[in-house]
Amino acid sequence: MAKYMYLFRGGDSRRENQSPEEMQAHMQKWGVWMKGLAEKGILVDGLPLGKEGKVVSGEKKVVTDGPFAEGKEIVGGYLIVNADSLDKAVEISNGCPLFEHDGQVEVREIMSMDI
Amino acid sequence: MTINDSIEHLFRHEYGKIVAALTGKFSSNQIDLIEDSVQEALLKAMKLWGFGDLPDNPSAWLYRVASNHLIDNLRRAKKTVEYDFPEEFFIDENTINDSSILSGIKDEQLKMIFACCHPSLNQTEQIILSLKLLGGLSIKEIASALLKKDEAVKKAITRAKEKFKNEIGKLEIPAQNKLNKRLSSVLKVIYLLFNEGYKATEGKILVKKDICLEAIRLAEILVENEVCNKPQVNALLALMYFNSARFDARINEDGELVTLENQNRNLWDQNKIKAGVYYLDKSSTGMEITEYHIEAGIASLYSTSESFDKTDWNTILNLYNLLIRINQSPIIFLNRLVVFEKIHGPEKALEEMKNIEKEKSIFDNHLYYSIKADFAKNAGNIESAKELLLKAIKLSENTIERNFLGTNSLIIRYNNLSYLSNSYLFI
Numbered sequence: 001m002a003k004y005m006y007l008f009r010g011g012d013s014r015r016e017n018q019s020p021e022e023m024q025a026h027m028q029k030w031g032v033w034m035k036g037l038a039e040k041g042i043l044v045d046g047l048p049l050g051k052e053g054k055v056v057s058g059e060k061k062v063v064t065d066g067p068f069a070e071g072k073e074i075v076g077g078y079l080i081v082n083a084d085s086l087d088k089a090v091e092i093s094n095g096c097p098l099f100e101h102d103g104q105v106e107v108r109e110i111m112s113m114d115i
Numbered sequence: 116m117t118i119n120d121s122i123e124h125l126f127r128h129e130y131g132k133i134v135a136a137l138t139g140k141f142s143s144n145q146i147d148l149i150e151d152s153v154q155e156a157l158l159k160a161m162k163l164w165g166f167g168d169l170p171d172n173p174s175a176w177l178y179r180v181a182s183n184h185l186i187d188n189l190r191r192a193k194k195t196v197e198y199d200f201p202e203e204f205f206i207d208e209n210t211i212n213d214s215s216i217l218s219g220i221k222d223e224q225l226k227m228i229f230a231c232c233h234p235s236l237n238q239t240e241q242i243i244l245s246l247k248l249l250g251g252l253s254i255k256e257i258a259s260a261l262l263k264k265d266e267a268v269k270k271a272i273t274r275a276k277e278k279f280k281n282e283i284g285k286l287e288i289p290a291q292n293k294l295n296k297r298l299s300s301v302l303k304v305i306y307l308l309f310n311e312g313y314k315a316t317e318g319k320i321l322v323k324k325d326i327c328l329e330a331i332r333l334a335e336i337l338v339e340n341e342v343c344n345k346p347q348v349n350a351l352l353a354l355m356y357f358n359s360a361r362f363d364a365r366i367n368e369d370g371e372l373v374t375l376e377n378q379n380r381n382l383w384d385q386n387k388i389k390a391g392v393y394y395l396d397k398s399s400t401g402m403e404i405t406e407y408h409i410e411a412g413i414a415s416l417y418s419t420s421e422s423f424d425k426t427d428w429n430t431i432l433n434l435y436n437l438l439i440r441i442n443q444s445p446i447i448f449l450n451r452l453v454v455f456e457k458i459h460g461p462e463k464a465l466e467e468m469k470n471i472e473k474e475k476s477i478f479d480n481h482l483y484y485s486i487k488a489d490f491a492k493n494a495g496n497i498e499s500a501k502e503l504l505l506k507a508i509k510l511s512e513n514t515i516e517r518n519f520l521g522t523n524s525l526i527i528r529y530n531n532l533s534y535l536s537n538s539y540l541f542i
Contacts, residue, residue, distance in 0.1 A: 016158060020126035020223030023161045028121070048162040075160065097318075114275030 003044060003110040004089035006079040006096070010072040011103030013111060029097040036082065046079035072104070080110065121169055124325070126157055128332075129174060130251030131219050133181050135227035135286075138248075141185070143230060143283040146248075146276060148188045156181035181528065224249065224336050226286035233303045235282040240275035241304045242311075247272055250329045261311060261324050288342060298343060302351055302407070305330045309355050324362055331355050338394075349398035350407035353391045357414035360387035376423040388418050407439045428457045445477045449486055461493035481510035 018026065039041035055066040065072060083089035086109060093105045122128075128151055137149045158175050170176040231245040242308030245278060246252045246260070258268040289297040317401045333353045337343040364382035367373050395411050413434050420426040435451035456464035477483045488503035 015161075016154075019256050020154075020157055020251045021124065021131040021256065022253070023157050024124075024126035027126075027161040027165040029174070034166060047166055077166075 001082055001084055002112060004044075004081050004083050004086070005108050005110050006058060006081065006089075006093055007075050007106040007108070008048075008077040008079070008098050009053070009075055009104045009106065011076070011098050011101030012072075014101035017063075026097060026100070029100075033081075033095050033097060037096070042081050042083065044080040048076065048077035110111060121164075121173070125173065126160075127251035129177050130154075130157065130228075131249045132174070133178050134226060134248050134251075135223040136220055137182065137185055137231070139223040139226055139286045141189075143314070144183075144280040145189070146280055147274065148192065149185060150248075150352075152185035153177075153181045155184045188191055214454055219338060221339060222288075223286070224289055225340050228301055228333055228336065229289055230279065230283050230286050232297070232304050233279070233283055234297075234300065235278050236275055236350055238304070238307070240271060240278070241300070242269050242307055243268060244279065244325075245304055246335070248328075249333065250326075274455060288340075293344065295345075298337075298345065301337070302334075305333050306407075307353060308333075309358075313358060313402070320348055323494065324359075327355065327359050327362075331359065346398045347400045347405040347407050349384045349394045350405060350411045353394035353398060353411040354407060354414050356387045356391035356394060357411065357418040360384040360391065360418060375417065382424070383418070389525065391415060391418060404437075406438060406441055409434050413438075426457075428454055432458060445471055445474050445480070447480070449477075449480075449482055453486060453489075456490055456493070460492040464490045465494065479510065481507040482509065 013025070015023075034043060034046070034072060053066060055064050056062070057064070081089060081092060083092055086107065089107050089109075093107055096103075096105055130231060133156070134146075134149055137152070141149065151229070159180055160177060164170075164173075178223055194516055227249060228245070231248055232241045236244065239441045241263075241368075242317045246257045252260070254268050254272065255265055257263075258265045261268070287293075309327050309330035312323040312328075312330065331352065333454075334348060334355065337348045338352060358402055360383050361375075361378065363384065364378035364380070365373055373379075377415070395415050398408060398411065413431055415433075416427050416431050432451070432454045432491065435447070435454055439447055439451060452467060452471075459467075465487070466492070471477055484507035488500045488507060491497075491503060492500035
């Protein structure tokens, strides 16, 4: 059993053009999915990320506004789940409503002491 | 409250409420930025609340976030020349839980209703704008409900909004001397809205329930206000409640239309019928009898009758005779004819029908053919009935209606295919 992180990207244009009714329906899908994960003890943590941010770079710690990468590349949120393997973690991610909006989920194992 | 217990149409209704509140505060010419701000707030809510529970007071949360977004947007648009933003405009968490901010929202929505039905807009614009700004429907949803193309609706909204921005300014309830006239436009829009939802112009679904409920919701805002709580508004509300009580009985499990005669009355929503009776009662004050009063009276007779056969046709016919003096529309004439036939039989009804055949527009109306078909069948002219029914099918835009008419044509096993329409379907 290990922890995996889901990084959510994309889906912005479809998401933003929804009617209030559609937004509510979409939100409810997330709710159902997340609740399901929580009930099975799979969900550890997760939250959306705010639009604005800053980037601090280099030795000189230069601060710029951002990130302003192309919409598809910006991470919109994250989730941490428990799973037996990377493949299992990928399988679990299939239920994510983000895919309806043509978004993307990056799945990465969170390293732990027990390697 | 968890997200999945969240109130049906919460987002859509909050959209309307907050747009109204902010437009009341910042004036109609900011409507574009206002809509954007509310949309942003809902997007934020969608993202955040999807991960967990709703906040204790979702309305307050949305209002606060939208308001702050709007101020940011206004600043960015450099329109601050007109606006001095004292810090109080930025609403923090503590302030927002003070219910006084939200208490005025019914009034704000009321003013918004009048604004959306402003005389500078034509009727289609009034309907579309009401659906967008008050109802929180998207362009696509409106287009689908009104059987129009997305592009056409988009253009109509743009035009309507231009007028809205320029002609309306500050939102307000019209002054006493203008109120009746303005109210009359509002009621027309609400009535048309209800009709659109009820007869469903959408290709597949016969009843656009949400639009009907939206119309009812708007009328209720009116009656809750002292100044606008007029008899005719109550009458319209009664009419809408009586008709919407039958929603669940109108379509069977196979998605087919069920006529009034064959509906399972156990599926009629008695609470809605009670509400209809309540409002009908409240409407019977004052000196004026309006069309809404008469239609509500007719609807109540249908809805409170124990069975189809026990329906009080005579009183209904009397009411139609009254109605036709106020409104000679062909549709009302047809509605009346259906009842006339019940009392006087098909031959007399067919005779009576000649009066309407002088009106050329009737020949484009599928209801004319389907009603005539019914009379013909009752009079024993099966061939004629079939022909007329085929004409009706050709003219009917609505899939479910077409199927209904079609079934009846192929298997001459029909039940009374009586139709009333525009005011409400005999269904």
